[in-house]
Amino acid sequence: MQTRNPLRRPRWTSIALVSALALPGLFTLLALLGTPAAPVEAVQPPEQPINSPPAAPVAADDPVLLAAGDIAACGRPGSEQTAALLDRLPGTVLALGDNAYQAGTDAEFAQCYSPTWGRHRARTRPVPGNHEYDTPGAVGYFGYFGAAAAPPDKGYYSYDVGDWHIVALNSNCSQIGGCQIGSPQERWLRADLAAHPTRCTLAYWHHPRFNSGKHGNDAEMQPIWQTLYDAGADVVLSGHEHSYERFAPQDAAGAADPERGIRQFTVGTGGASHHALGRPIANSELQNADAFGVLKLMLHPAGYDWEFVPVAGATFTDSGHTACH
């Protein structure tokens, strides 16, 4: 799962020092393993076991993304709980669609989304979900987010954060001329990726390509995944399924590919409700269906750390790190 090899990446030597200083228990662990405690430079950072407490930040000045979808439903407390996380976390906010229930109307954005996640609208880069299109043309969504949401006939756009290229895509394929190879969005994506040959690339859209939940896999986004894979992209984020799921890196057909594959996180945990998950499909590494929270991604020049940050009172978490291709 954690594909980074610290011995090949000198950058992590200093991180090992920070981790050792921040985690006195590491020395106890090393003693138990019979590893000499000195020199410190030889200490490898410990792998992050699943469900372990999050590690101390290793490079506090690297940029951060904070992501979740399926967010604000008036009368439910979840979106205020996740907005309280945003209140204390710096970073660019990715709203992964189904941002305002039930239909993304003007009134629902004003009365349900605006008082919670709307506190962070100025640093939010959204994508539309299917519920936004329950209002024809998703005009409530495009009206609320304005220029940040890209032209209403598209809803896809890209930008850079630190050394990373970030691509926001629209998985409501029937609304934008399809998602097949040669569709307007796919042609735009291919050109955009060619114009931004960064080492690290992340894309996000609402409907998960891979999904152990009741909605199942979204095959319509397979060509988009293929285009991202061909360009060497690293991470995809989605929502729609009201749960958290992390996958191992995969190709567009869903085959494990630790060398070139894209790692998907489903983060439908923004506060609306929860869906029970089914039996994990291939390459699903971790699932949770009862914690609201946001996924925090720290974007390093050659890799990323992830951490699921649960709302107050929830205990589920997840963290790890992977190098970019």
Ligand SMILES: [Zn+2]
């Ligand atoms: Zn949805």
